Amino acid sequence: MRGWRRCGTVLLAVVLAGGARAEPRHRIVSLNLCTDQLLLQLVPARDIAGLSPLARDCAYSVMCLQARSVPAIRPSAEAVVAARPDLVVGGRYASVTALLAARQAGMPVELFDPVERLADVPDQIAAVANAAGVPERGRALVDAFRARLAAYPVSAGGNGAPSAMIYAANGFVTRAGSLADDMLVRAGFRNAANGLDGRHALGVSLESLLARPPDLLVVARSDVGISLAQAVLDHPALRDAFPAAHRLSLPDRLWLCGLPQTLDTLDKLIAARKALETSR
Amino acid sequence: MIDRRDYPLIAVLAAGVLGMLVLSLAWGDSPVSLPAALRDLMAGRHSVGAIIVGQLRLPRAILGVSIGAALGLCGAVMQGYLRNPLADPGLLGVSGGAALGAVLVFYTGLAGLSAVLLPAGGLAGALLAVLLLLGLVGQGGTLVLLLAGAALSSFAAALTAMAMNLMPSPYAAYEVMRWVMGSLTDRTMTDVGISLPGTVAGCLLMLTTALALDALALGDEVAESMGFRLRGLWGVQTRVVVGAAVAVGSCVAVSGAIGFVGLVVPHLLRPLTGHQPSRLLLPSALGGALLLLVADAAVRLLSGATEIQIGVLTALIGAPVFFHRVIAMRRGQS
Numbered sequence: 001m002r003g004w005r006r007c008g009t010v011l012l013a014v015v016l017a018g019g020a021r022a023e024p025r026h027r028i029v030s031l032n033l034c035t036d037q038l039l040l041q042l043v044p045a046r047d048i049a050g051l052s053p054l055a056r057d058c059a060y061s062v063m064c065l066q067a068r069s070v071p072a073i074r075p076s077a078e079a080v081v082a083a084r085p086d087l088v089v090g091g092r093y094a095s096v097t098a099l100l101a102a103r104q105a106g107m108p109v110e111l112f113d114p115v116e117r118l119a120d121v122p123d124q125i126a127a128v129a130n131a132a133g134v135p136e137r138g139r140a141l142v143d144a145f146r147a148r149l150a151a152y153p154v155s156a157g158g159n160g161a162p163s164a165m166i167y168a169a170n171g172f173v174t175r176a177g178s179l180a181d182d183m184l185v186r187a188g189f190r191n192a193a194n195g196l197d198g199r200h201a202l203g204v205s206l207e208s209l210l211a212r213p214p215d216l217l218v219v220a221r222s223d224v225g226i227s228l229a230q231a232v233l234d235h236p237a238l239r240d241a242f243p244a245a246h247r248l249s250l251p252d253r254l255w256l257c258g259l260p261q262t263l264d265t266l267d268k269l270i271a272a273r274k275a276l277e278t279s280r
Numbered sequence: 281m282i283d284r285r286d287y288p289l290i291a292v293l294a295a296g297v298l299g300m301l302v303l304s305l306a307w308g309d310s311p312v313s314l315p316a317a318l319r320d321l322m323a324g325r326h327s328v329g330a331i332i333v334g335q336l337r338l339p340r341a342i343l344g345v346s347i348g349a350a351l352g353l354c355g356a357v358m359q360g361y362l363r364n365p366l367a368d369p370g371l372l373g374v375s376g377g378a379a380l381g382a383v384l385v386f387y388t389g390l391a392g393l394s395a396v397l398l399p400a401g402g403l404a405g406a407l408l409a410v411l412l413l414l415g416l417v418g419q420g421g422t423l424v425l426l427l428a429g430a431a432l433s434s435f436a437a438a439l440t441a442m443a444m445n446l447m448p449s450p451y452a453a454y455e456v457m458r459w460v461m462g463s464l465t466d467r468t469m470t471d472v473g474i475s476l477p478g479t480v481a482g483c484l485l486m487l488t489t490a491l492a493l494d495a496l497a498l499g500d501e502v503a504e505s506m507g508f509r510l511r512g513l514w515g516v517q518t519r520v521v522v523g524a525a526v527a528v529g530s531c532v533a534v535s536g537a538i539g540f541v542g543l544v545v546p547h548l549l550r551p552l553t554g555h556q557p558s559r560l561l562l563p564s565a566l567g568g569a570l571l572l573l574v575a576d577a578a579v580r581l582l583s584g585a586t587e588i589q590i591g592v593l594t595a596l597i598g599a600p601v602f603f604h605r606v607i608a609m610r611r612g613q614s
Contacts, residue, residue, distance in 0.1 A: 169451055206466055210332050211310030225449025226389050228458060232466050237335035240326050 024133040025087040030055075031075045031098060032091035034257035035112055037063045038128045039089070041260065042137050045070050049083050052095075059224045060253050062261045077101030089131060115258030117182045118266070122146055124258055141260055148263050152186065152270075162215040162276055164189035164269075168252075169221070169229035171203030180220075180255050183262070187269035189216065206232065210241050216276055217242045218269075222252040245279040248272040283559050289552055293566035297345060300573035304341045305333055308580060339467045343475065344576050345569040347464075347535050350479045350527040352568020353561055355542020357486045360493035360557030361520045364422055365547060366605060369528045370539030372425070373432025374409045378525075378532035379459045380440045381405020385533075387447040395470070399478045403529030409436065410521045422609070461591030462538030464576055471534040482527025483565070485519050492516045493557035538591045540598025541568050547601050571597070 027049040030036045036055035039048060040063045050073025058064035073079050075095035080088060080102050088102045088109045103109045110131040115124050122142040129138020164184050166174040173193035174180045184191045192214035196204065209217075219233050238247075254265040282290070306314040310332065317329030351369060358367035369375045385391050385401030409432055416428040437460050444452045444459075457463075493516075495503035500510060509515045531538075545567040546560055553559040575593040582588050 170454075205309050207309040207332055207336055210328055210336070211312070213328065222450065225447055225452060226387050226392070227447075227449040227451035228386075228455050228466075229451035230449065235335070235466060236468055236470070237331050240335065241328065241331050 025131075027084060027086045028089065028132055029073060029080055029083055029085035029087070029102075030089045031073075031080070031095040032089065032112065033060060034091065034114065034124075034259070035089040035128055036067065037061060037257055037259055038125060039132065040066050040070070041141065042125075042129050042134055043132050047132075049073070049085050050079075057224075058253070059222050059251070060256060062253050062259065064253075081105050081107075087131060089128065115179050116177060117179065118149060118186055118258070118262070119182075121258040121260075121262060125260070145260050145263070152266070161188055161190045162273060163192040164216040164218055165192040165204075165209070165214040166218045166220050167204070167209065167233070168219075169227065169233060171205055171209070171232070173204050174220075179258055179262070183255065183266055183269060184218075187266055188273050189269070206235060206237060210237060213241055213246075215246060216272055217247045218272075219247060219249045220252060220255075221249060245275050282562060283553075283556075286553055286559055286563060289549075289563055290566065293563055293570060296570045297566055297573065300570060300577065301341050301345065304344065304573055304577060305337050307577070308332070308337055335469065336466070339469050339472050340464050340576065341573070342472050343464055343467055343535060344573045346472075346476055346479045347531040347538065348541060348569035348572030349565040350483055350531050350568070351538065351541035352545040352571070353483050353486060353565040354524050354527055355568070356546040356557070356560045356564035357489065357493065357520055358524060358542065359546055360560070361489070361496065361516070362425065363497065364425060365550075366422065366426060366543065366602075368540065368543035369406075369524060370537060370541070371433065371543055371602075372409075372413055372429035373436055374406050374413070374524060374528050375532050375537035375539065376433040376436030376440070376460075377409025377412075378402040378406035378529045379537040380436045380443070381408075381529065382533040382536075383440050383443055383459050387444065387449065387452055395474050399474055399530040399533045401529075402531075402533030403478065403526055405436075406529035406532070407522070407525040410525050414517075414521065457589055459536040461589035461595075462532075462536035463587070463589050463591070464535055464579075465587060467534060475530045475534040478526050478530025482523045482525070482530065485523030486527065487561060489516050489519050489523075490558035490561055497555075497557055536589075536591065538572070538594055540591075540594045540602070541571055544594075544598040544601045545571055547605070 024043070024047065026047045028039060028043065028047055029050045030039050030048070031052050033052060033054045036051040039051070040055075045066075048070040050071045051067055052075055053072045055061045055067035056064050056072055061067060073083055075098050077098045077100070080098045085102070085107055088099065088107055090099045090109070090111055092111045092113055099109055099111065112124060112127065115121055122145050125141050125145065126135070126138045129135055129141070166180055166184070173196070174191070175193050176191065181191050181194070193204075217238070221230060221233055248268070250265065250268065255262065312329045312332050314333065317327070317333040320327040320330035321334045355368045358369065358372070359365055379402070381401040381404045382398060385397050390401070391398040413428055413432060417425050440459055441456045444456050492503060492508040495506045495508050496516070504510060510517055512518065546564045549563045549567050550560060553563055571594065572590070575590050575597070578593050579588050579590050
């Protein structure tokens with residue numbers, strides 16, 4: 001019975017992936033940073049006709065070096081259609097016109113939602129693998145991911161857990177319903193941003209942050225250029241209020257997408273929690 | 281320079297500045313006991329209160345006083361020197377030029393090389409703007425001055441916006457407002473150290489022209505015959521131009537271009553001090569500090585989810601004064 005259900009899921013995925021053909025595609029274009037990075041791990045470089053330029057940027061992509069060995073493509077309708085892809089993958093929210101144009105030109109187009117929970121990462125890997133016609137490679141990555149995820153102890157969570165807050169440029173914090181929030185919980189933290197009132201909907205001022213400091217401040221920074229927004233993350237008040245064990249600096253690229261590498265970031269969060277507990 | 285008749289005014293303004301200073305240390309997003317925080321600060325304890333008061337509110341308050349005073353003084357000196365009640369570093373493009381210079385230094389990473397470079401960039405931009413302004417205006421009247429100022433300030437704002445759109449950081453383009461309208465949020469003691477020396481030096485230089493400004497009110501020839509040298513290396517013009525550029529450049533480098541302070545403060549205080557430029561200088565500096573502290577308090581009161589730039593508030597106070605001047609000028613002409 002269970003076997004049948006799994007079979008059904010795979011069949012459904014294949015159908016969703018645009019046809020019953022499971023043969024590998026050879027001219028794949030990806031317009032989304034997350035599908036870019038998944039494709040690099042799923043298909044040989046020669047089968048990729050173009051990735052979004054962000055994939056080459058080491059500030060946002062953990063696969064930036066590998067991405068430089070395949071062509072980058074501007075996410076414009078013209079560039080995508082001219083590349084004559086046999087598959088276009090993208091996110092649901094960006095490069096909408098380019099994706100629409102590709103669909104109108106009769107090219108198979110697959111859209112993927114951003115992953116919001118660690119448990120959804122395997123499904124996304126499998127879906128991208130099926131779309132690209134390499135389900136076996138996808139299954140290998142999925143099995144490895146599931147095995148690694150299952151090895152983590154299930155954290156107690158709840159009110160006894162230490163609190164953590166992800167603090168980014170402009171005082172932006174990350175709340176429930178995001179991959180980063182799920183990772184905090186999985187690492188044994190309580191996300192302090194979820195307890196904030198609506199006044200801080202857009203950003204938490206330094207003063208409010210210092211007045212109710214979380215046990216761990218996760219500073220999320222992008223290392224591109226210089227801005228006042230980024231400079232706030234280096235404010236001396238933050239340095240004084242959050243000494244070493246209470247502060248973890250994680251670059252943006254480590255949790256923008258749900259990837260096999262996301263578990264490395266989870267390892268860092270768990271290590272930070274252990275350091276926090278020993279420092280007490 | 282300080283007239284006995286102005287003592288009460290100066291005392292009231294100084295008391296106002298002091299009161300607002302204490303208020304801006306005591307009051308903010310989160311309730312903090314000021315005496316306890318100050319005790320922790322003195323004892324060097326890193327308590328939450330000490331960090332909030334010492335590292336967030338104190339730099340903001342100091343910058344409010346120093347920048348407000350510099351802008352108020354600058355307005356009074358420029359109005360005296362140009363013999364025009366509409367002169368103001370913001371309106372005439374000096375602040376805009378300074379913002380452009382500071383932006384170019386900050387976002388390219390040059391500011392990270394040396395702390396001197398950020399105010400130096402602001403100073404270079406301000407100096408360039410003043411020189412351009414003087415060159416454009418020459419012997420022209422009020423209308424030419426305002427036209428040249430409008431052209432300079434919009435040109436500088438456009439270049440600032442363009443420079444920031446071309447910068448690599450994804451946040452840079454969203455920070456145009458902070459530089460064009462000005463902001464005191466999240467400044468550090470480092471910013472105070474960057475801005476204060478130039479601000480003080482520029483203000484002192486401008487203050488040395490006080491008596492010359494009185495003489496200038498009677499005309500260039502009269503001033504020259506009274507022994508004030510107008511041109512030359514230590515001439516009045518050089519001291520006004522360099523003093524204003526150094527002070528405004530150092531201020532704008534950390535706060536962005538906050539407008540209208542230099543316009544509105546001398547205008548409001550002139551009826552109280554009489555029409556003698558030198559008597560207006562110190563009250564204008566104190567009045568500028570008071571205005572900026574009040575505006576900053578209002579920013580903190582009004583800002584909920586999004587922040588309002590402090591320049592928006594000074595413009596809200598200043599623009600009606602500007603309207604009033606324009607109407608008064610038209611009546612005078614007809």
